[in-house]
Amino acid sequence: MVDDKEPKAPSPGPPARAAGDGATAPPAAAAPPAPPAPAAPKADPLREPVPSRAVDLLKQTLPDALLEVAYHAGQALVRVPPARLVEVLRFLRDHADLHFDYLSNLTGMHWPKNDRPMQVVYHLFSIARRHRLTVKIDLAEGEEAPSVTGLWPTADWHEREAFDLFGIRFAGHPDLRRILMPDDWSGHPLRKEYPLEGNPGDHVQYRDVGTAEHVYRYDKAAIRGFGWRKEVEKTGLGKG
Amino acid sequence: MFRTEEMEINMGPQHPSTHGVLRLVLQLDGEEIRAMRPVIGYLHRGVEKLCEHRTFPMIEPLTDRLDYVAAISENLGYCGAVERLMGVQVPPRAQYIRVVLAELQRLASHLLWLGTHALDLGAMTVFFYTFREREIILDLFESFCGARLTYNSMRIGGLYEDVPRGWFDRVRHFLKIFPGRMQEYEDLLTVNRIFVGRTKGVGLLSAADAVAWGVSGPPLRASGVNYDVRKAIPYSSYEEFEFDVPLGANGDTYDRYLVRMEEMRQSCRILRQALDRMPDGEVRAKVPKYIKPPAGEVYHVVESPRGEQGFYIVATGGEMPYRMRFRAPSFVNTQALPLMCRGRLMADVVAIIGSIDIVLGDCDR
Numbered sequence: 001m002v003d004d005k006e007p008k009a010p011s012p013g014p015p016a017r018a019a020g021d022g023a024t025a026p027p028a029a030a031a032p033p034a035p036p037a038p039a040a041p042k043a044d045p046l047r048e049p050v051p052s053r054a055v056d057l058l059k060q061t062l063p064d065a066l067l068e069v070a071y072h073a074g075q076a077l078v079r080v081p082p083a084r085l086v087e088v089l090r091f092l093r094d095h096a097d098l099h100f101d102y103l104s105n106l107t108g109m110h111w112p113k114n115d116r117p118m119q120v121v122y123h124l125f126s127i128a129r130r131h132r133l134t135v136k137i138d139l140a141e142g143e144e145a146p147s148v149t150g151l152w153p154t155a156d157w158h159e160r161e162a163f164d165l166f167g168i169r170f171a172g173h174p175d176l177r178r179i180l181m182p183d184d185w186s187g188h189p190l191r192k193e194y195p196l197e198g199n200p201g202d203h204v205q206y207r208d209v210g211t212a213e214h215v216y217r218y219d220k221a222a223i224r225g226f227g228w229r230k231e232v233e234k235t236g237l238g239k240g
Numbered sequence: 241m242f243r244t245e246e247m248e249i250n251m252g253p254q255h256p257s258t259h260g261v262l263r264l265v266l267q268l269d270g271e272e273i274r275a276m277r278p279v280i281g282y283l284h285r286g287v288e289k290l291c292e293h294r295t296f297p298m299i300e301p302l303t304d305r306l307d308y309v310a311a312i313s314e315n316l317g318y319c320g321a322v323e324r325l326m327g328v329q330v331p332p333r334a335q336y337i338r339v340v341l342a343e344l345q346r347l348a349s350h351l352l353w354l355g356t357h358a359l360d361l362g363a364m365t366v367f368f369y370t371f372r373e374r375e376i377i378l379d380l381f382e383s384f385c386g387a388r389l390t391y392n393s394m395r396i397g398g399l400y401e402d403v404p405r406g407w408f409d410r411v412r413h414f415l416k417i418f419p420g421r422m423q424e425y426e427d428l429l430t431v432n433r434i435f436v437g438r439t440k441g442v443g444l445l446s447a448a449d450a451v452a453w454g455v456s457g458p459p460l461r462a463s464g465v466n467y468d469v470r471k472a473i474p475y476s477s478y479e480e481f482e483f484d485v486p487l488g489a490n491g492d493t494y495d496r497y498l499v500r501m502e503e504m505r506q507s508c509r510i511l512r513q514a515l516d517r518m519p520d521g522e523v524r525a526k527v528p529k530y531i532k533p534p535a536g537e538v539y540h541v542v543e544s545p546r547g548e549q550g551f552y553i554v555a556t557g558g559e560m561p562y563r564m565r566f567r568a569p570s571f572v573n574t575q576a577l578p579l580m581c582r583g584r585l586m587a588d589v590v591a592i593i594g595s596i597d598i599v600l601g602d603c604d605r
Contacts, residue, residue, distance in 0.1 A: 072536040073324050101451050102467075105539065105550050105567040123539050123550070123567075127451060127467045134539065154454030157575045165288075180281040180604060189289055196293050 054098050054133045062088060077134040085137050086146050092124060092133065093151055100124040100133065103148070106158035108166035110191045116140045118168050122148070139168065147172040165190040246274060253282050257360050257590040260600030262574070264589065271585045276578040280571075283604035291564035296322055296531040297396060299564065304390035306566060307602035309352055312345035312381075313544035315394045320475055321540035321551040322396045323525075325533040332519040334398035335477045340411065340514050341384070341393060342476070342542075343507040347418075348377040349545035350500050350507075357497070357594035358429060361438050366428050373421050376414050383407065396531055398524035408515055415508055415515075422504060429497070439493040443580040443592035446491060453576040456569050457547025458503065459596050462488030462495040469543035476542075480517075481510045493595040500597075532559050546570055546597055570603035 055069055055076050065088050068079040080088050092100045105123035116138040124133045139145055147170040148155045159170045160179040167188035170176060178185065187194055252263040261282035267275040287306060291299050303314040316338055323330060330338075355370035378388045383404055385393045393399070429435045445455065450463040460467060468485040470478040486502035488495030535557040541550045550567025573596045580592050 073327075073538040075539060077537075103454055104541070104548065105552060105565070107552060107565045109554065109563050121552070123552070127465060127472075130472050132473075132539070134537075152454065153452050154572060154575065157571065178281075180284040182281070189286060194289075196289060 054092060054100070054131065057095060057098060058088070058091075062091060072134075075132060075134060077136060079136045079138070082137045082139060082143070082145055085135070086148065086151070089122065089124075089135065089148055089151055092135075097129075098131075099126045099128050102127050103152035103154050103158075104132075106148070106155055106162065108162035108168050108190070110166055112192050114138070116143075118143070118166065120145050120162065120168060142169075144169045144171040146170070149173055164188065167191065244270070251589065253279075258593060259356065259598060260603075262593070262598070262600055262603075264577075266586070266589070268586060271587075273581050273584055273586065273589065276581050276589075278574050278577055280574065280600070281604050283600045285605065287605045288564055288566065291561055293560065295559045296533070296561065299561070300394065300396075301390065301392045303566075304392055305601060306568065306605055307544060307546065307549070307570070307599050308389060309599050310345050310349040310545045311389065311391050312341045312393055313349075313542060313549060315391065316342050316476065317540060317542035317544070317549050317551050319394045319396050320542065321538055321553050322531070322533060324540055325536060325538045325553055325555060326396075326527070326531070328397050328525050328527055330398050330476070330525055331522045332477065333402075333521045334523040334525075336514050336518050337399060337403060337523065338394065338476050339478065339481070340511060341381075343511050343514070344377050344380060344411070346507050346545045347504055348374050348381075350504050351377075353500065353545075353594075353597045354425060354497075357591075357597075358435070360590045360594045361435060363428065363432070363435060366425055369421065369424055369428070373414075373418065380407070380410060380414070383410075395524060397527035398522070400524075402523050408518065411511065412515060415511055418508060419505075422501070426501065430501075436494060438588075438591050439497060439595070441490070442493045442584060442588045443496075443595060444490065444492050445576065445580050449579060450491065450576070453579065454572040455547070455576050456572065457543070457545070457597075458496055458499045459491075459573055459576075460547065461485065462499045463491035464488060467548075469541050469548055473541060475540070478510075481513050483510050493591050496595040530559055532557060541567070544569060546599065546602065547573060566605055568602045568605060570598040570600070571605075574598050574603055 055078065058066055058078060059069075062084070065080050065084040066078055067081060068077075070077045070079075078088075092098050102125040103122065104125045105121075107121050109119040109121060111117050111119060118139040118141065120137050120139065122135040124135065125131075137145060145168055147159060149159065150172070156174070157179060159173050160175070160177060162168045163170065163173075163176050164178040164181050165188055177183070181189065247268045249266050249268060250263065251266055252258040253261040258264065263279040263282070265277040265279060266273055285305070287302050290302060294302065300315055300318055303318045304311040307314050351370040351374040355367035355374075358364075358366035381391060381393070382388050384407060385391050385400070445459065445463050447463045447465050450460050451465060455463075456467070464487050466485055466487055469475070470483075471485055483506040484502075486499045486506065488499050533553075533555040535555055537552070537554040539550060539552045541548055543549070547569030548567065549569055550565075552563070552565040552567065553561050554563040556562045577592065577596065580596075581589050584592070
């Protein structure tokens with residue numbers, strides 16, 4: 001069932017996380033000694049360059065579109081209003097200094113206790129500049145997100161998946177169908193109220209395609225040998 | 241008297257050349273492909289949902305089952321993501337052993353790809369040759385962690401234990417014989433007229449298309465885009481190794497073949513450096529017994545044999561992730577399949593599927 005200690009998402013307003021927040025601090029004391037090897041313990045091999053340039057430029061040019069700027073484990077994250085999303089992403093993609101040409105990942109999230117419970121997350125990467133940025137939007141229940149298939153065609157399947165698993169609809173998507181679950185599935189499995197396990201009938205209504213009954217009757221008939229056994233008993237065939 | 245019409249046929253999900261349960265709905269004009277619609281999801285097991293109900297250490301075995309041909313890359317990426325979320329510094333020896341494991345895994349995965357790709361195109365001998373060498377690598381894995389397919393080989397903070405005695409010598413022995421074996425594959429394929437005829441100019445993908453469609457890994461580099469995560473955003477001390485990123489020029493099936501062959505050579509180069517400079521010391525950092533990363537999120541990316549493998553973890557301070565998302569390279573690369581197949585012949589589809597090297601367990605999650 002749903003986790004009882006379901007937390008709230010960091011809301012767009014006050015509890016913005018401070019930069020670093022412990023996750024980025026290189027734990028210098030924890031580095032073990034490696035006497036003979038040339039490889040000295042390094043500060044943080046997993047650190048990626050934080051694309052401060054992107055955040056700076058956004059602050060300069062589109063300050064009213066930034067609801068929140070946060071850093072998690074060395075990665076920058078900006079939260080924008082859904083109505084400004086396409087504008088912001090287009091700016092990030094087309095600006096010569098930023099050049100976010102690669103939409104690495106797009107996914108949804110569900111925070112049932114928030115006022116705007118649905119979230120869409122965009123992970124951008126620039127192959128030429130080698131920096132990353134995470135962009136997030138918050139949506140009300142049933143609110144449509146703008147589709148970004150016009151900016152990056154790769155968003156096509158990602159958005160279909162977010163629709164399939166979260167029920168988030170994308171306005172302007174060319175072909176918004178389920179992708180991983182069967183077409184006749186009802187419910188969106190990654191939503192928090194959707195149970196982890198259970199019988200299909202408990203939470204999923206299959207569209208009636210009439211197979212189950214057929215199969216059941218077929219099985220029963222097969223056990224009876226499709227009338228063949230009755231025939232044998234009647235006529236005494238095979239009794240030797 | 242005669243009339244022609246377009247035909248719609250199904251390829252898969254039970255087709256031997258689709259490498260798993262991929263279904264392709266093809267619209268054909270004679271033998272020519274007018275349109276293609278990939279249908280996926282036959283292997284969807286809801287791993288992301290399962291992860292929300294497992295503690296962090298319990299998730300690692302689940303990652304084995306995603307890309308089961310390259311499970312170690314998944315282990316490496318997942319553990320790296322959690323370590324980054326917790327700010328854990330992995331000991332250098334563990335990082336190096338992880339690199340050795342990951343590169344051996346890349347070799348094993350590419351060998352499986354090469355064998356089946358050649359088999360799809362009618363060259364049967366290569367399959368036996370590559371599986372002979374893959375067997376050596378699987379034996380190495382088996383003596384390291386006891387498993388041959390789903391390894392669960394790492395732990396958050398490092399490794400479960402050090403490699404067994406004499407293991408590095410066995411890797412060295414493998415590296416000694418492997419270049420000769422690679423020459424055997426090359427002799428069979430690289431200038432083989434049938435193989436070249438089936439692959440050259442087939443399944444073209446331009447660099448701009450590849451980037452816009454999010455293609456990653458060897459198919460992206462075969463189109464000439466220089467993006468290898470190991471170079472671009474080094475992880476697990478990949479920045480300490482010298483290796484080249486092979487690039488293709490035309491973005492066709494033949495280039496994808498050449499890129500992967502060269503990648504295998506580069507993997508051997510990395511392996512030799514790692515063995516020569518293997519540091520001593522611990523293989524596991526001090527991590528708490530109950531792993532509870534601080535609230536926050538991380539998107540960690542590694543270069544799996546198939547491409548950019550992303551791990552997006554959202555933690556809320558508990559012992560289970562709030563949301564776990566796997567950015568599967570096979571999922572994204574499959575999306576570009578219709579682009580590569582349009583206008584080609586039916587028989588080319590088999591060659592093109594082989595060349596993007598998808599694993600449906602990774603694609604459907």
